[in-house]
Amino acid sequence: MELLADMVANRVADRLANQRRLLTRPELAEVINVSIPKLDTMIRDDEIPVIRVGRKVLFDPHAVIQHLATQA
Template structure:
């Protein structure tokens, strides 16, 4: 069977399946955040975030001089810290 053998409704079903797979893969990608974006996500001010960063309280990813954060890793780290406190 080839694509030309499919009916228009079969082609639409196939197209929807492909679109759903692409959407699932795109939603699973993690976006790294800068300081301003992370401060909004975790609900702290940028100066407080800088203090936490200076005190080594957050997992960071450094790319040259740029400091980025994986929000999932930061939230998990903060959750683990609060359980231990």
């Protein structure tokens, strides 16, 4: 199972290699293939790294994927 998680993380990281921008909640939910309510739960439970700019919540996709890969 861990090998599969690593393979998925590497594939997603490769797809995002040329994108160095921050993502919104809907964009990140699509990238990591979870629903927005599930993403909100992950944010609330501090399961993923978050960047807060005022009231806006943004994500560095590389940091999120790396964090999820180490947690799997």
